[in-house]
Amino acid sequence: MTTCHARCVQPHPPERLLWLHRTVAAILAALAAFFVAVQPGRAVETSPPALQRSGDVGAGSLLIRGDDGVDAEATRLGTDADLVVSGPTIRARITQVFRNPTSAWVEARYVYPLPDGGAVDTLKMIVGGRVIVGDIKERREARAVYEQARDSGRKAALVEQQRPNIFVNSVANIGPGETVLVQIEYQEPVRQSGEEFSLRLPLVVGPRYNPAPLVQSVDLRADGGGWGAATTDPVPDRDRIASPLLDPATHAPVNPTTISVRLQAGFPLKEVKSHHHQVTIESPDAATRVIKLAEGAVPADRDFELTWTSAAAEAPSVGLFREHVGAADYVLAYVTPPAVEPRTPAQPLPREVIFVIDNSGSMGGTSIIQAKASLTYALGRLQPTDRFNVIRFDHTMDQLYPDAVPADAAHLAEARGFVGSLQAAGGTEMVPAMRAALTDRGGDDATGLRQVVFLTDGAIGNEQQLFDTIAQMRGRSRVFMVGIGSAPNTSLMTRAAELGRGAFTHIGAVEQVEERMRGLFAKLENPAVTSLSAKFSDAVADMTPAIVPDLYRGEPLVLAARLDHLSGSLEIKGRIGDRPWRVTLPLKNAAEGAGLSKLWARRKIADAEIARTMRQVSPEDADRTILSLALEHQLVSRLTSLVAVDATPSRPDGAPLKLTELPINLPAGWDYARLMGEQPRAVPQPSPVEQRRADGGRIQLADARRPIVTSPAPGTVKLPQTATDADLKMLLGMALLVIALMATMFNRRRLSPG
């Protein structure tokens, strides 16, 4: 048309008319043809649903990033863990030795785990004979400082928190043949359960399964109505929690680790036991032990777990510790409520127990054996009055019964068969399984105990989605987490159990199954200590937890508080079963403790993170609280990092710097082949559902994905045609009108004289 214009300006009527005539006719013909084409049944799809492109991150990719850089000539790491237990607290010093045997300048990055409740407060970098002490800074600022030092050739170390239990150390400018030591220190409370005290030192981050982002650039039409392009990745930081993984079949284990623990329990000790490592134990006196690894260094491929008990006939049921820092006093209290037998022991409350078992690829090897043994044991503990159901999941899931069934012999036999036949394979889509388990068919007003027992290694990267699900759907259900395997994700277990108002336990070996499951069942079966409250008589206290949760049998109440002055007493009240219970602790008798202020701050930060998950406070307010606590107490958090920079440049100008991601071992007992096979099969046809809220609002369709139907099942419902031609007709009608009117006007102007 445009080409025509210049020519058509001259009056040339016959040719001109012919052209107009043809144009209008052609338009009408095109419209007619279009109408025939769009008749229902002869569907002309504008575009198929956007499926994942093969080049994309793909469906649920595992955190493995090639295995380059694991040849013999690569940066290597050794770790030394030095732990001192003083009564209620653990002070740990982790020294990581970065050795660069290559002839290039290297930047090393190492992803490692720390205990969930650990408060990281110190970073030291040791280069040659010099010690450079790190500063706490806001995360972004710390990274900027680090990157600037790196680019200017100076040595620098950066500690960042990726999850409450996953940290990343970056070390810049390690020269050829050089060794740099990075030392971090953290404070952690001792864990108590029943008569047993314990510490757990995780040594390897089990590779996490990250659900694929469901939204994969849905681009239906170039001029699309403006919705359909939002992307929500359930694991936005998938790259930052990944490490190259070594296949134990072809590589010798790396990351040798030495561990020593000085245990000063504060009371005479009876049994001290390392569960997964051979150790030697010395006893300088009745209340002290020195524990070392029997065979020197071990590969970092499983958690170190140490438990101890008191020599006294009754375990200490109360502990009270204090510390004075700045203008404030800090108090840490452990109180174990007495185990009171219910007055009418004959009638255990009927329960509904939903068992959920993870049979994904990361559970392959010994984990699935432990999980199956645990579940089989649990089934045996059910009473005939109980009701139960079993759900298994990998990237798909199955529910044994549509609804909970009575725990009679026939159903139990069926369930045992179901559990026995499970094989570990596939991805880990935990959120739909949790949703299914929390879906309470009893209705909103149902009462009675409903318990979800969830057996998993927690090897997922989208923890937050799981927490959101529990917070949203828990209703009357209580969630009990059973952490399986040599390197479970303890942070996930702890917080899921906390949000689900339940408890958690670890099972790291088949031998532990019976003992630990018995302990868990004692908790499941016994009435919790409820309506707990704590009050300081004189002092103004900022206490954590602010609202004291219910306790299970044998669990202590662990309370940390900041006081304006240390006087008066702490009174704790509650109900055990149907009886009131009360205990008063005079504060002046508290023993001196170390690092309590940090523990208090760390727990306040965790509380703020939970309040954020529960939407009790706005994310901005929670972040502000976290930031001020972390900066005041010098702690690494989601929002703060430690950074240490050497003042003098070491890398000559122009010498290139190579980034090395240090490889990790496969956690002990994991099955490499199964793990690598964990990539779920390509998702068949139409599962990608686009998220339509750019604001990332409430929709988490990933949470709600159902098993995908691949073929039309018989009896499936057919859906009617549900689109009218209204929009199309209006659009075409308007187009036709506009064209006709324009043509008429054009024609008239041409014909008008002059």
Place this chain on the structure above:
Amino acid sequence: MHPSTMPHRFLFAAAILAGLALAGDGLWIKAKAVLAQLLLERAFAQTIATHRDVKPWSWADTWPVARLTVPRLHAAAIVLAGSSGQALAFGPGHVEGTAEAGERGVAVYAAHRDTHFAFLKEVAVGDEIDVTRRDGRTVRFRADAATIVRFDATGIDPSSVRPELVLSTCWPFDALTHGPLRYVLHATIIAEEASSGRIDTSSPPPSSDHQSVDP
């Protein structure tokens, strides 16, 4: 007048008429969808009051069976019996052979993406969906998943054990032409309550056995 302009005149007039007819028809479809709902609302209120199916107008070949509301979006529609094209022009249709909402099984409601179910793309997982049935009872569902399926491979099992609700419409939402894909929103029952107006004693809640499974 130049004689040769006459054919063009006709052509232009024809084009204008066709355009008006097309646009008008499109508008009429939309208007019908809105107007019918007003009449249906009245008929449904009568249905609840009299416990009898009431046709919205004498020559109608369908009748209202439920009122669907999504409180968060302030969206509401009267659902009609059957999913024939005639029914769907006036409101969402209750697909033949699927359960009544709140009974065991899946109740499937389908409606046009550009009229009654245009709001479906705004429904988020977690949203509550209320269905008021003919007997005046209101059943509350919660949206828990959305999928996109072919119309003949929906994966909807009509005989599911618990009460479920499925809302379906054509997909993609902003397409102009028809296609084989359907957007399917699954919702699960979360509560059932008697109508706020009158308490119906004549018909006990059909799914009460389900609700009281675990006291």
